[in-house]
Amino acid sequence: MTKYRSTYQRISRRELYSPRSVAAITLAILVIFACLWLMIEIVLNLLGQPGLLAAPADMAGAVAGASSAPSVLVGGLGLTGALIGLLLLVVAVTPGRRSRHLLETERTATIVDNEVIASALAREAARVAELAPDNARVTVTPHSATVHLTPTSGTAIDQQAVLTAVREQINAFGLLRSLHAKVVVVSTGRVGG
Known part of the structure; x- marks a missing residue:
């Protein structure tokens, strides 16, 4: 296993950083x-x-x-x-940084695109906030994940519950570099969203 570690590190670096x-x-x-x-x-x-x-x-x-x-x-x-x-x-x-993250694995180099992480976090945030999937939008950067929620008019969102669920989801991914989570609830809601 250790003899492949340098190969996996080289592959990971090539996939995470773009050439100039x-x-x-x-x-x-x-x-x-x-x-x-x-x-x-x-x-x-x-x-x-x-x-x-x-x-x-x-x-x-x-x-x-x-x-x-x-x-x-x-x-x-x-x-x-x-x-x-x-x-x-x-x-x-x-080095140029690609929009990808590395997962912690022992046997392989596993690379996940930021869009995949954002999609999973948006789905989890929408589920916890009891919103339609279109009302949750996530932006993932190399160091943070920001969840933007647009509530249905007249309903309140438990921002702390959503933040806890998002953090648990990030921890479940097993990312090599953890993301700082932030939840933003838009002050104006959607009608019948």
């Missing part, structure tokens, strides 16, 4: 377009034609003349560049 392929491909496409634009500007300049946006000599002059530009403008451009670089660094280093 989309961000890398998007950034590569933007860099390719910027290089193509610069190449077209240089070729047009060599042919004696006017540039699409700016001639290479004008761009070089603007960069060389940055010291004479207002310091607020230069500082703003520098800060913008630093923030973009920091954002790209954060995207590159942090």
Whole structure:
């Protein structure tokens, strides 16, 4: 059993976290377009034609003349560049999280989608609150589950009983990372819901 533990951990990690392929491909496409634009500007300049946006000599002059530009403008451009670089660094280093949870099991890696958890919690909340299934909506995030209940007009919902039932249901799932449960009852009810 223990010899498969690392395999299950690797599979679980692959299923819980998404690669940053989309961000890398998007950034590569933007860099390719910027290089193509610069190449077209240089070729047009060599042919004696006017540039699409700016001639290479004008761009070089603007960069060389940055010291004479207002310091607020230069500082703003520098800060913008630093923030973009920091954002790209954060995207590159942090893993993307898929909307899934891992169940505690000894023999296999069991992954459950957040929508499955939300559906089960909504069904349980609607049963305890004695509501129609359409009147219970659940949002599941990596750390919490929020139950939104819309009561039938004129009826009261025991919010604490629903919260207890939802917590028991979460504990029954056996999630590796437990969810914080919260119940929100909408102040306006539905007629004949």
